Structure formats: C-alpha cells, structure tokens
Amino acid sequence: MGAPAGAAPSLEVAGLAYAYPDGHQALYGVDLTVRRGERVALLGPNGAGKTTLVLHLNGILSGGAGTVRVAGTSVGKGTLAEVRRRVGIVFQDPDDQLFMPTVRDDVAFGPANAGVRGAELEARVHRALSAVGMADVADRPPHHLSFGQRRRVAVATVLAMDPEILVLDEPSSNLDPASRRELAEVLRSLDVTILMVTHDLPYALDLCARSVVLSDGVIAADGPTGMLLADAELLAANRLELPYGFDPRVLPVRTAGVEAPTV
Amino acid sequence: MSGGHGSHLHLAGDSVLHRMPAECKLAGLLAFVLVVVATPPTTYWAFPAYAGLLAGTAAVAGVPARFVGRRMLVEVPFVLFAVLLPFVARGPRVEVLGLSLSSSGLVSAWGILAKATLGVVASILLAATTQQRDLLIGLERLRMPQLLVQIMAFMFRYAELIGAEMHRMRVARESRGFVGRDVRQLPVVAQAAATLFIRSYERGERVHLAMLSRGYTGSMPQLSSASATSADWVAAAALPVAAMAVAVAGWAL
Numbered sequence: 001m002g003a004p005a006g007a008a009p010s011l012e013v014a015g016l017a018y019a020y021p022d023g024h025q026a027l028y029g030v031d032l033t034v035r036r037g038e039r040v041a042l043l044g045p046n047g048a049g050k051t052t053l054v055l056h057l058n059g060i061l062s063g064g065a066g067t068v069r070v071a072g073t074s075v076g077k078g079t080l081a082e083v084r085r086r087v088g089i090v091f092q093d094p095d096d097q098l099f100m101p102t103v104r105d106d107v108a109f110g111p112a113n114a115g116v117r118g119a120e121l122e123a124r125v126h127r128a129l130s131a132v133g134m135a136d137v138a139d140r141p142p143h144h145l146s147f148g149q150r151r152r153v154a155v156a157t158v159l160a161m162d163p164e165i166l167v168l169d170e171p172s173s174n175l176d177p178a179s180r181r182e183l184a185e186v187l188r189s190l191d192v193t194i195l196m197v198t199h200d201l202p203y204a205l206d207l208c209a210r211s212v213v214l215s216d217g218v219i220a221a222d223g224p225t226g227m228l229l230a231d232a233e234l235l236a237a238n239r240l241e242l243p244y245g246f247d248p249r250v251l252p253v254r255t256a257g258v259e260a261p262t263v
Numbered sequence: 264m265s266g267g268h269g270s271h272l273h274l275a276g277d278s279v280l281h282r283m284p285a286e287c288k289l290a291g292l293l294a295f296v297l298v299v300v301a302t303p304p305t306t307y308w309a310f311p312a313y314a315g316l317l318a319g320t321a322a323v324a325g326v327p328a329r330f331v332g333r334r335m336l337v338e339v340p341f342v343l344f345a346v347l348l349p350f351v352a353r354g355p356r357v358e359v360l361g362l363s364l365s366s367s368g369l370v371s372a373w374g375i376l377a378k379a380t381l382g383v384v385a386s387i388l389l390a391a392t393t394q395q396r397d398l399l400i401g402l403e404r405l406r407m408p409q410l411l412v413q414i415m416a417f418m419f420r421y422a423e424l425i426g427a428e429m430h431r432m433r434v435a436r437e438s439r440g441f442v443g444r445d446v447r448q449l450p451v452v453a454q455a456a457a458t459l460f461i462r463s464y465e466r467g468e469r470v471h472l473a474m475l476s477r478g479y480t481g482s483m484p485q486l487s488s489a490s491a492t493s494a495d496w497v498a499a500a501a502l503p504v505a506a507m508a509v510a511v512a513g514w515a516l
Contacts, residue, residue, distance in 0.1 A: 096469040101396035110477035112484030
C-alpha cells in the first residue's frame with residue numbers, strides 16, 4: 001500500500017478503560033494496533049463496547065485510563081482538531097452524517113472546517129465523490145438519494161478529509177445485497193487503513209484479512225478472519241453467529257493484502 | 264416559509280429571475296412588500312397596478328398562474344379573518360345586499376385581503392424561482408445571524424425525515440387496530456408525540472457527534488455560489504421601484 005517501512009501505525013490503543021458517568025463500565029483495558037494500509041474488522045455482540053471504543057478514537061469520549069495514538073499523535077485536548085481530521089468516522093445512519101443542503105456542501109464540510117478553500121476544496125470534493133462513484137449526484141439534496149447511495153456519500157464525506165484511518169460503524173446494515181457488494185468494492189478500492197465495526201461476519205471475511213473480537217470491554221481474540229470464524233467455540237462464547245449454511249472453511253479466501261500480525 | 268415541502272414550491276427553470284442571486288430577490292421582495300403595506304387601502308386603483316407588476320414578474324419567470332393559484336391556500340386563514348371584519352367592526356354602517364356592514368370594517372377587510380394576497384403571491388414567486396439552498400445563502404449574505412441560518416438549514420434537511428418517522432409511527436399504531444377517533448384515545452397520540460420528540464432529540468445529538476467528528480467548532484463553513492453583481496441589484500430593484508412609482512403617484516393624485 002505504499003506506506004514507508006517503519007512508519008507509525010495508523011492506530012495504537014493501549015490499556016484503554018472507560019466508565020460512563022452513570023458508573024457503567026464499558027471498556028476494561030483494550031489494546032489494539034492497526035498498521036498502515038490494514039483492513040481490520042472489529043467484531044462483537046451488542047453491548048460489547050464497540051461504539052464506546054470508536055468514540056475514543058477521535059476524542060469524542062475521553063477521561064478514562066489508557067492512551068490512543070493516531071499515526072503517532074496522542075489523542076488529547078490539544079490535538080483534537082488534528083486527530084479528527086485524521087480519523088474519519090462513518091456513522092451507522094447516513095441521515096445523521098449528511099446534514100447539509102446538498103451532497104457537495106456535505107462533502108466539503110470536513111475539509112472546510114480544516115481551512116481548505118476555493119479550487120483545492122472543489123478538487124477534494126470531486127476526488128472523494130469519484131472514489132465512491134457518486135460524482136454525478138453532487139448537486140442533489142441528500143434526502144433524494146437511495147439508502148445505499150447515502151451510505152456511499154457518507155463515506156465520501158470523511159474521505160474528503162484525507163484521513164489516516166477510516167472507521168466504519170456497521171457499514172453493511174440496512175443495505176440490499178447489491179448495495180452491499182457495491183460498497184465492498186468501493187472500500188476495497190480505497191488506499192486507506194480501515195477499521196470496520198460489524199456483526200456481519202461474511203462481510204468481515206470478504207473485506208478484512210484480520211479481525212479482532214471485542215467482548216465485555218476487552219479484546220477476546222485477534223487473528224486472521226478466516227481462522228476466527230472457523231472457531232465455533234470462540235464464536236459461541238462471544239455471541240457471534242454465522243448465517244445459516246455459511247461455512248468459512250470451504251470458501252476461497254478473497255482478502256489477500258496485509259498479513260495479520262502474529263498474536 | 265416552505266418547510267419540508269420546498270421541492271413542491273420550486274419550479275425548475277432558467278429565467279432571469281431563476282438566475283438572479285437569492286439575496287437580491289430577498290431584498291427586492293422585502294422592499295416590494297413594504298411599499299404595498301405602506302399604501303393606504305383607500306388608494307383603490309394602486310392595488311390592481313401592483314397585481315399587474317406581479318403578473319409581469321411571473322411572466323418573466325415563466326411561472327404559470329395555475330402554479331401560483333394552487334399554492335395560495337396558505338392565505339385562507341387571513342381571508343376568513345378579513346371576511347369577519349365587516350361584521351364585527353364598529354362605526355357607521357352601510358347596507359350591502361340586505362346586510363348591515365361596518366364601512367370601516369369593509370375598508371380594513373379589503374386592505375388585509377389585497378395586501379396579504381400581493382404578499383403571498385410575491386413570496387410564492389420567490390420560492391418558485393429559488394432553491395432552498397440558495398435562499399439560505401441569500402439570508403447569510405444579507406447578514407442574517409449565522410445561528411438562525413443554521414437552524415433553518417437543519418429544519419429544511421430534517422423536517423421531511425421527522426415527518427416520515429411520524430407517518431411510520433401512525434401506520435404502526437393503526438396496524439395494531441388503533442383508531443384515533445375518540446378523545447379518550449388522546450393519551451396514546453400524546454405519547455407518540457413524546458416519543459417522536461425524544462427520537463428527534465437523540466437524532467440531534469447523533470448529528471452533533473457526526474459534526475464534531477468532522478471538525479465542527481461552532482461556525483458553519485460558508486456555502487459557495489457566485490455573488491451578486493451591481494447589474495443583479497439593479498434588476499432586483501425594478502419591481503420595488505415600479506411599485507414605489509405607483510405609490511407616489513397615488514399620493515400625488
């Protein structure tokens with residue numbers, strides 16, 4: 001993926017623990033490193049702390065123990081603007097993410113907040129929309145698009161910020177099979193580190209060579225996706241289930257790319 | 264002005280009026296309405312003249328009379344109020360078709376009716392020739408406080424969404440046999456409204472989160488579009504200046 005050897009990992013989470021103000025503890029010491037150009041799936045049942053972890057990655061939540069570093073920059077009060085430019089979070093509901101009058105304005109929102117103006121801004125918007133195949137809807141209002149198109153535009157809104165790492169929250173939810181496949185093709189074509197939060201195990205296997213399982217606020221497993229999904233005991237222990245008739249052991253492995261680190 | 268139904272108020276086209284920057288149109292509309300409102304209702308002939316000016320504007324914009332007519336329903340409450348006035352106002356009375364009506368009430372009713380109609384038609388013409396987004400840009404350029412512009416932008420964006428959510432909730436309610444015909448059913452409807460409020464509030468929080476994640480610091484980036492030239496301002500001034508000429512003629516005569 002063209003990352004210089006020895007560059008800082010895209011994401012380094014160390015000893016991250018967090019309790020909500022009401023006392024509910026969501027994370028109990030999470031360690032996770034994602035190297036440049038990797039596509040990693042973050043798997044886990046509802047209530048495992050996935051969303052809490054995601055909201056730490058760009059400093060929306062903070063104040064617990066542990067550290068988060070993005071491309072070597074530690075997430076803290078002084079670095080919020082920088083970190084939010086580098087970590088692109090695509091939220092689950094595109095209607096939450098797309099709030100401007102037109103698609104073009106929405107994609108321009110992030111880079112404009114970072115001070116990009118004029119022709120450079122235009123170029124960024126066009127590049128991001130082209131990358132997700134949505135350049136021809138730039139002047140439409142977001143609510144006139146189909147759900148799949150809105151999801152892809154939502155990806156473009158963070159791509160326009162030239163992020164170091166793209167974090168997707170349940171990218172395949174509510175998509176019909178064709179939109180799901182189109183989104184997978186878009187994600188596979190991007191030259192960017194991806195952390196994908198999902199319940200959709202076949203989707204994780206299709207897109208990510210490596211998966212981590214988050215369970216009860218700790219990383220319960222970390223390894224090649226195919227191997228984790230073939231481990232029936234591990235899946236059962238973490239309330240993860242494969243769809244009926246789906247057997248990862250008999251599938252041709254599509255995700256070449258970066259090897260998973262040994263654990 | 265147009266809420267979530269902007270698309271049905273807008274009429275795609277490429278006239279001089281469509282191309283004119285929104286801030287010019289907004290200023291022109293405001294000036295025209297001020298002139299109309301300042302005209303005493305007893306200057307009877309001035310109002311058909313104003314109507315003629317609007318008809319000319321509509322012709323230039325290519326907005327058909329039928330399009331405007333259908334969208335004038337908003338005015339109905341004002342019409343009802345105006346119709347009541349001659350009956351309830353005091354003062355000397357006149358006989359019309361066997362009814363005893365207040366003459367000052369008649370004049371007021373005519374004034375309200377004529378002025379409201381002109382204002383509504385002018386606003387419909389503005390909405391028909393201006394995209395919602397351009398209206399927002401226009402307001403921003405006219406130095407409307409940014410906070411208000413942002414509130415309007417979010418209203419445009421989410422009104423339809425919340426409306427659709429309300430509709431889904433009603434369908435779900437009725438699918439389980441609910442019939443909202445009785446006053447005793449009111450608590451159910453009230454609870455649905457409360458749920459809708461909470462859901463919208465939560466959506467607001469999620470939208471805010473998404474904005475923060477993309478570097479929002481409290482001020483929106485300016486929406487871009489070509490800014491108005493002096494030629495645009497001159498063109499926009501045509502309607503209010505003509506109306507002003509009519510009004511001045513009314514004073515002089």
